[in-house]
Amino acid sequence: MRVIICGAAGQLGSDLVRVFEAGGKEVLGFDLDLDITDHSLVMEKIPSLGPDLLINSAADLDADQAELDPEPSFRTNFTGTQNLALACLEAGCPLAFISSDYVFDGRKGGAYNEFDEPNPQGIYGKAKLASERYIASILPRWYVFRTQWLFGKAGKRNFVKSILGGAREKGSLRVVTDEVGTPTCTADLAEIIYRVCTSDWHGLYHATNEGVCSRFEFARQILELAGMQDVPVEPIVYADLGLPCPRPPYSPLDNMNLRLQGFPPARHYMEPLREYVEWLLESGEL
Numbered sequence: 506m507r508v509i510i511c512g513a514a515g516q517l518g519s520d521l522v523r524v525f526e527a528g529g530k531e532v533l534g535f536d537l538d539l540d541i542t543d544h545s546l547v548m549e550k551i552p553s554l555g556p557d558l559l560i561n562s563a564a565d566l567d568a569d570q571a572e573l574d575p576e577p578s579f580r581t582n583f584t585g586t587q588n589l590a591l592a593c594l595e596a597g598c599p600l601a602f603i604s605s606d607y608v609f610d611g612r613k614g615g616a617y618n619e620f621d622e623p624n625p626q627g628i629y630g631k632a633k634l635a636s637e638r639y640i641a642s643i644l645p646r647w648y649v650f651r652t653q654w655l656f657g658k659a660g661k662r663n664f665v666k667s668i669l670g671g672a673r674e675k676g677s678l679r680v681v682t683d684e685v686g687t688p689t690c691t692a693d694l695a696e697i698i699y700r701v702c703t704s705d706w707h708g709l710y711h712a713t714n715e716g717v718c719s720r721f722e723f724a725r726q727i728l729e730l731a732g733m734q735d736v737p738v739e740p741i742v743y744a745d746l747g748l749p750c751p752r753p754p755y756s757p758l759d760n761m762n763l764r765l766q767g768f769p770p771a772r773h774y775m776e777p778l779r780e781y782v783e784w785l786l787e788s789g790e791l
């Protein structure tokens with residue numbers, strides 16, 4: 506099986522490369538060396554490589570900048586995916602796309618499963634939902650994995666690093682209580698994607714670790730695991746930050762479709778979080 510991974514240098518992409526290679530698959534990883542927004546380049550390159558599967562983990566994650574200047578975000582997060590879907594159509598292979606809890610408004614008052622109606626509130630979420638729909642409308646075989654709050658070894662920026670870095674530099678933190686979700690380890694997510702994409706169960710999946718917390722609770726847990734529990738954390742609300750992109754206030758994802766198809770349950774996020782914080786402290790990555 507030949508697998509192309511776009512966004513292969515990112516925190517999820519690098520774990521996808523490792524997991525698919527460990528499973529004996531032939532992996533061709535691309536990042537900015539194959540700009541997914543370049544239609545001619547994508548169409549020239551991808552079908553000629555003869556992939557059996559393409560995974561798009563490339564994205565522009567700056568949801569706040571997207572509100573200020575929507576076109577670059579739509580270009581990468583929608584047009585880039587559109588290009589890859591057209592290339593997959595030509596190559597006759599399925600596309601796996603990584604989407605987000607930002608497709609929901611977060612006002613349901615409970616965890617979202619795959620049967621809940623999306624209602625994105627910002628540009629990033631709108632681009633993700635438009636990509637999901639485009640892929641499903643033109644490809645006979647596709648996978649969509651909605652996930653959230655990623656942390657992984659190749660992450661240049663993620664919440665865990667921001668909390669530990671901020672605690673060290675400033676000695677105190679302010680963290681929101683009104684954003685609730687599930688922290689998800691990219692190594693665990695890559696394993697889920699591997700299992701599903703090698704099973705031929707095409708379709709839409711919510712894919713996160715288990716457990717639910719607010720950003721505030723998550724920050725306290727990170728500090729405790731790092732032995733920095735004395736760092737004061739002031740609870741605030743999102744409105745205090747004045748950020749342009751509205752966040753879904755309560756958007757844990759229920760992995761219902763993975764359960765329905767009989768895939769094993771994911772670990773509680775505290776397990777990989779403990780491993781990750783230990784690794785950050787030992788490796789000097791902070």
Ligand SMILES: NC(=O)c1ccc[n+]([C@@H]2O[C@H](COP(=O)([O-])OP(=O)(O)OC[C@H]3O[C@@H](n4cnc5c(N)ncnc54)[C@H](OP(=O)(O)O)[C@@H]3O)[C@@H](O)[C@H]2O)c1
Nearest residue numbers: 512514515516517536540541563564603605652653654655
């Ligand atoms: N991180 C999260 O909390 C989160 C939550 C929900 C969903 N997701 C989704 O999960 C996927 C993986 O996220 P991640 O955290 O692994 O992101 P990441 O670490 O930023 O990885 C994305 C990679 O794509 C590259 N890239 C950006 N624009 C590109 C382009 N036009 N052509 C080719 N490559 C390009 C990035 O390069 P540069 O870094 O140099 O720009 C980066 O190496 C994304 O689809 C994201 O939307 C992430």
